[in-house]
Amino acid sequence: MxxxxxxxxxxxxxxxxxxxxxxxxxxxxxxxNGAVQEDPFVEFKERPETITVNGEEIPTIxxxxxxxxxxxxxxxxxxxxxxxxxxxxLPDRFSAMGIQTVGRLDADSSGLLFFSNQGDFIHKVxxxxxxxxxxxxxxxxxxxxxxQMTELLDGVMLKDERRxxxxxxxxxxxxxxxxxxxxxxxxQVRRMFAAVGNHVxxxxxxxxxxxxxxxxxxxxxxxxxTEEEVAALS
Numbered sequence: 437m438x439x440x441x442x443x444x445x446x447x448x449x450x451x452x453x454x455x456x457x458x459x460x461x462x463x464x465x466x467x468x469n470g471a472v473q474e475d476p477f478v479e480f481k482e483r484p485e486t487i488t489v490n491g492e493e494i495p496t497i498x499x500x501x502x503x504x505x506x507x508x509x510x511x512x513x514x515x516x517x518x519x520x521x522x523x524x525x526l527p528d529r530f531s532a533m534g535i536q537t538v539g540r541l542d543a544d545s546s547g548l549l550f551f552s553n554q555g556d557f558i559h560k561v562x563x564x565x566x567x568x569x570x571x572x573x574x575x576x577x578x579x580x581x582x583x584q585m586t587e588l589l590d591g592v593m594l595k596d597e598r599r600x601x602x603x604x605x606x607x608x609x610x611x612x613x614x615x616x617x618x619x620x621x622x623x624q625v626r627r628m629f630a631a632v633g634n635h636v637x638x639x640x641x642x643x644x645x646x647x648x649x650x651x652x653x654x655x656x657x658x659x660x661x662t663e664e665e666v667a668a669l670s
Contacts, residue, residue, distance in 0.1 A: 440483060442466065443476040448498050450529030451489065465490045500535050501666045502526070502551035503647070507655040512540040512549070519543050525656045526551070538562060539620050539644075547572070547641035548649040550661070561644065561669055562620065568645035568669070569604050569616045572625050577635040580613055584632040592631040594621070601628060614642070645669055 438444065446457035446466070458476035460466060466473050467488040486493050504525065506512075511519045514531065523531055530551070538550035538561045552558050560566050591600030601624065605616040617624060626636045642649050646668045653659060661669075 440480045441476065442473055442478045442480075445480070445483070445487065445496060446489070448533075449487075449494065449496060450527075450532035452532070460489070495660070497660065498533070500530060500533060500551065500553045501557065501661040502530075502535070502658055503650060503653070503661050503665075504549045504551065504658040505649060505651075505653040505655055506541050506546055506549040508546050509543055510656075511543050512537045522549070526658060541641060542623065545639045545641065546655070547639075548644055548647075549641070550644065551658075557666070557670065564619050567618065569618055569643075570620065570641060571605075571614055571616045571643040573609070573612045573614055573640045573642050574625060574629070574636050575612055575638045576629065577637050578633075580608070580634060584629075584634060587632045588615070588628055592628055594624070594627050594631060597621070603628065 442461055443454045443457040446452075446460060447454045451457050451460060461476040462474060464472050464474060468484060470488075483496055486495055488494070504522070506522060509519045510522045510525070511517070512522050514521060514523055516522075522537065523535070526535065530553075534553040535551050536553065536558060538552055538558050541547065541549050550561060561568060585606050588603040588606060591602035593600055601617075601619065601621065603615050604618055605614075607614040615625060615628075617628075621627075625639055629636050647661070647665050650659065
Protein backbone atom coordinates (compact mmCIF):
# COMPACT_ATOMS: atom_id res chain seq x y z
CA MET A 437 0.00 0.00 0.00
CA UNK A 438 1.47 3.41 -0.97
CA UNK A 439 2.65 5.59 1.87
CA UNK A 440 0.18 8.25 3.02
CA UNK A 441 1.63 11.53 1.84
CA UNK A 442 0.16 14.98 2.24
CA UNK A 443 -0.95 15.22 -1.39
CA UNK A 444 -2.66 11.80 -1.15
CA UNK A 445 -4.40 12.85 2.05
CA UNK A 446 -5.73 16.04 0.49
CA UNK A 447 -6.87 14.18 -2.64
CA UNK A 448 -8.77 11.67 -0.48
CA UNK A 449 -10.61 14.59 1.10
CA UNK A 450 -11.86 15.93 -2.23
CA UNK A 451 -9.41 18.79 -2.75
CA UNK A 452 -8.67 17.73 -6.31
CA UNK A 453 -6.20 15.57 -8.16
CA UNK A 454 -2.85 14.82 -6.55
CA UNK A 455 -1.29 17.39 -8.89
CA UNK A 456 -3.81 20.01 -7.77
CA UNK A 457 -3.21 19.08 -4.13
CA UNK A 458 0.55 19.45 -4.53
CA UNK A 459 -0.02 22.94 -5.92
CA UNK A 460 -2.31 23.71 -2.98
CA UNK A 461 0.37 22.72 -0.50
CA UNK A 462 3.00 24.82 -2.27
CA UNK A 463 0.72 27.85 -1.94
CA UNK A 464 1.34 27.69 1.81
CA UNK A 465 -2.31 27.32 2.84
CA UNK A 466 -2.09 23.84 4.40
CA UNK A 467 -1.23 23.47 8.09
CA UNK A 468 -0.69 20.55 10.45
CA ASN A 469 -0.61 21.10 14.19
CA GLY A 470 -0.39 24.85 13.64
CA ALA A 471 2.60 24.69 11.30
CA VAL A 472 2.45 25.48 7.58
CA GLN A 473 3.39 22.49 5.42
CA GLU A 474 5.04 23.20 2.06
CA ASP A 475 6.20 19.69 1.22
CA PRO A 476 3.39 17.77 -0.49
CA PHE A 477 5.33 14.52 -0.18
CA VAL A 478 5.70 14.53 3.60
CA GLU A 479 4.69 11.09 4.88
CA PHE A 480 2.51 10.15 7.83
CA LYS A 481 2.97 7.12 10.03
CA GLU A 482 -0.60 7.64 11.25
CA ARG A 483 -3.44 9.54 9.66
CA PRO A 484 -3.82 12.92 11.42
CA GLU A 485 -7.26 13.58 12.91
CA THR A 486 -7.50 17.06 11.39
CA ILE A 487 -5.81 19.24 8.81
CA THR A 488 -6.17 22.98 8.26
CA VAL A 489 -6.73 24.31 4.74
CA ASN A 490 -7.19 28.03 4.08
CA GLY A 491 -7.69 28.57 7.81
CA GLU A 492 -10.43 25.93 8.17
CA GLU A 493 -9.76 22.95 10.42
CA ILE A 494 -11.08 19.85 8.67
CA PRO A 495 -11.52 16.33 10.04
CA THR A 496 -9.68 13.83 7.83
CA ILE A 497 -12.77 11.67 7.40
CA UNK A 498 -13.13 9.73 4.13
CA UNK A 499 -16.35 7.87 4.95
CA UNK A 500 -19.05 10.52 5.04
CA UNK A 501 -22.17 10.23 7.18
CA UNK A 502 -23.93 13.59 7.36
CA UNK A 503 -27.13 14.93 8.92
CA UNK A 504 -28.76 18.13 7.62
CA UNK A 505 -31.80 20.16 8.54
CA UNK A 506 -32.92 20.65 4.95
CA UNK A 507 -34.68 23.95 4.28
CA UNK A 508 -37.62 24.51 1.97
CA UNK A 509 -37.12 25.34 -1.71
CA UNK A 510 -33.98 23.24 -2.03
CA UNK A 511 -33.77 20.22 -4.34
CA UNK A 512 -32.12 16.88 -3.49
CA UNK A 513 -30.28 16.76 -6.80
CA UNK A 514 -26.79 17.52 -8.08
CA UNK A 515 -28.51 19.08 -11.10
CA UNK A 516 -31.34 21.10 -9.58
CA UNK A 517 -33.81 22.58 -12.07
CA UNK A 518 -36.04 25.02 -10.24
CA UNK A 519 -34.27 25.69 -6.94
CA UNK A 520 -30.91 25.64 -5.24
CA UNK A 521 -29.26 22.23 -4.96
CA UNK A 522 -28.98 20.79 -1.46
CA UNK A 523 -25.35 19.96 -2.29
CA UNK A 524 -24.59 23.69 -2.49
CA UNK A 525 -25.14 23.78 1.28
CA LEU A 526 -22.22 21.38 1.81
CA PRO A 527 -18.49 21.85 1.14
CA ASP A 528 -17.69 21.46 -2.57
CA ARG A 529 -15.13 18.79 -1.78
CA PHE A 530 -17.89 16.44 -0.53
CA SER A 531 -19.25 16.11 -4.08
CA ALA A 532 -15.76 15.18 -5.27
CA MET A 533 -15.81 12.48 -2.57
CA GLY A 534 -18.96 10.96 -4.08
CA ILE A 535 -21.53 12.11 -1.55
CA GLN A 536 -25.21 11.34 -2.21
CA THR A 537 -28.46 11.95 -0.41
CA VAL A 538 -29.86 8.99 1.52
CA GLY A 539 -33.41 9.10 0.24
CA ARG A 540 -34.91 12.44 -0.66
CA LEU A 541 -37.08 15.28 0.52
CA ASP A 542 -39.13 17.29 -1.94
CA ALA A 543 -38.43 20.98 -2.41
CA ASP A 544 -41.63 21.83 -0.49
CA SER A 545 -40.60 19.63 2.47
CA SER A 546 -37.99 20.26 5.14
CA GLY A 547 -36.21 18.50 7.97
CA LEU A 548 -33.95 15.52 8.51
CA LEU A 549 -31.85 14.46 5.54
CA PHE A 550 -28.89 12.09 5.53
CA PHE A 551 -25.94 12.11 3.14
CA SER A 552 -23.23 9.52 2.63
CA ASN A 553 -20.65 8.26 0.16
CA GLN A 554 -20.97 4.69 1.47
CA GLY A 555 -23.20 2.56 -0.75
CA ASP A 556 -23.96 -0.10 1.86
CA PHE A 557 -25.11 2.52 4.35
CA ILE A 558 -27.30 4.25 1.77
CA HIS A 559 -28.92 0.97 0.74
CA LYS A 560 -29.62 -0.13 4.33
CA VAL A 561 -31.26 3.13 5.33
CA UNK A 562 -33.31 3.42 2.15
CA UNK A 563 -34.48 -0.19 2.05
CA UNK A 564 -38.04 -0.75 3.34
CA UNK A 565 -36.93 -4.25 4.33
CA UNK A 566 -34.69 -2.76 7.03
CA UNK A 567 -37.80 -1.35 8.63
CA UNK A 568 -36.63 2.13 9.57
CA UNK A 569 -39.67 4.28 10.25
CA UNK A 570 -39.66 7.88 9.08
CA UNK A 571 -41.48 10.38 11.28
CA UNK A 572 -42.94 13.59 9.88
CA UNK A 573 -44.54 16.60 11.54
CA UNK A 574 -47.37 17.98 9.45
CA UNK A 575 -49.80 20.84 9.71
CA UNK A 576 -53.13 20.40 7.95
CA UNK A 577 -55.55 22.68 6.17
CA UNK A 578 -58.57 21.14 7.86
CA UNK A 579 -59.45 19.52 11.17
CA UNK A 580 -57.92 16.08 11.57
CA UNK A 581 -60.71 13.74 12.59
CA UNK A 582 -60.74 10.41 14.39
CA UNK A 583 -62.16 8.87 11.23
CA GLN A 584 -59.22 10.12 9.17
CA MET A 585 -56.78 8.77 11.74
CA THR A 586 -58.42 5.34 11.67
CA GLU A 587 -58.35 5.26 7.87
CA LEU A 588 -54.65 6.13 7.77
CA LEU A 589 -53.77 3.51 10.38
CA ASP A 590 -55.82 0.87 8.56
CA GLY A 591 -54.32 1.76 5.18
CA VAL A 592 -55.34 3.80 2.15
CA MET A 593 -54.99 3.13 -1.55
CA LEU A 594 -52.82 5.54 -3.49
CA LYS A 595 -52.82 5.92 -7.25
CA ASP A 596 -50.47 3.50 -9.05
CA GLU A 597 -49.86 1.48 -5.87
CA ARG A 598 -50.87 -2.20 -5.77
CA ARG A 599 -51.64 -2.47 -2.08
CA UNK A 600 -52.85 -0.16 0.71
CA UNK A 601 -50.28 2.12 2.36
CA UNK A 602 -50.69 2.62 6.08
CA UNK A 603 -49.40 4.89 8.81
CA UNK A 604 -47.37 2.99 11.39
CA UNK A 605 -48.11 5.52 14.13
CA UNK A 606 -49.97 8.81 14.52
CA UNK A 607 -49.72 11.26 17.42
CA UNK A 608 -51.58 14.56 17.81
CA UNK A 609 -49.15 17.18 19.10
CA UNK A 610 -50.87 20.53 19.54
CA UNK A 611 -51.61 21.96 16.11
CA UNK A 612 -49.42 19.34 14.44
CA UNK A 613 -49.79 15.69 13.55
CA UNK A 614 -46.82 13.34 13.88
CA UNK A 615 -47.08 10.49 11.40
CA UNK A 616 -44.65 7.60 10.97
CA UNK A 617 -44.40 5.57 7.76
CA UNK A 618 -42.22 2.69 6.63
CA UNK A 619 -41.91 3.44 2.91
CA UNK A 620 -40.58 6.39 0.96
CA UNK A 621 -42.98 6.69 -1.95
CA UNK A 622 -43.32 9.82 -4.05
CA UNK A 623 -45.14 12.52 -2.04
CA GLN A 624 -46.37 9.69 0.17
CA VAL A 625 -47.45 11.61 3.27
CA ARG A 626 -49.19 14.32 1.28
CA ARG A 627 -50.98 11.73 -0.84
CA MET A 628 -52.05 9.75 2.22
CA PHE A 629 -53.69 12.75 3.85
CA ALA A 630 -55.31 13.72 0.55
CA ALA A 631 -56.73 10.18 0.31
CA VAL A 632 -58.69 10.75 3.54
CA GLY A 633 -59.93 14.20 2.54
CA ASN A 634 -57.35 16.49 4.10
CA HIS A 635 -54.47 18.61 2.81
CA VAL A 636 -50.91 18.96 4.10
CA UNK A 637 -49.80 22.58 4.41
CA UNK A 638 -46.35 22.01 5.90
CA UNK A 639 -44.27 18.85 6.23
CA UNK A 640 -41.04 18.37 8.17
CA UNK A 641 -39.20 15.08 8.71
CA UNK A 642 -38.01 14.77 12.29
CA UNK A 643 -36.65 11.23 12.59
CA UNK A 644 -35.39 8.27 10.58
CA UNK A 645 -35.29 5.08 12.61
CA UNK A 646 -33.62 5.80 15.96
CA UNK A 647 -31.92 9.02 14.79
CA UNK A 648 -33.71 12.29 15.54
CA UNK A 649 -33.08 15.61 13.85
CA UNK A 650 -30.64 17.79 15.77
CA UNK A 651 -32.78 20.87 16.40
CA UNK A 652 -29.70 23.04 17.02
CA UNK A 653 -28.54 22.81 13.40
CA UNK A 654 -30.80 25.51 11.99
CA UNK A 655 -32.11 25.55 8.42
CA UNK A 656 -29.43 24.32 6.06
CA UNK A 657 -27.13 23.43 8.94
CA UNK A 658 -25.31 20.09 8.95
CA UNK A 659 -23.00 17.94 11.03
CA UNK A 660 -21.32 14.57 10.91
CA UNK A 661 -23.34 11.72 12.37
CA THR A 662 -21.86 10.40 15.59
CA GLU A 663 -20.40 6.90 15.70
CA GLU A 664 -23.38 5.85 17.81
CA GLU A 665 -25.86 7.20 15.25
CA VAL A 666 -24.08 5.46 12.37
CA ALA A 667 -24.01 2.18 14.34
CA ALA A 668 -27.73 2.49 15.12
CA LEU A 669 -28.47 2.71 11.38
CA SER A 670 -26.04 0.04 10.19
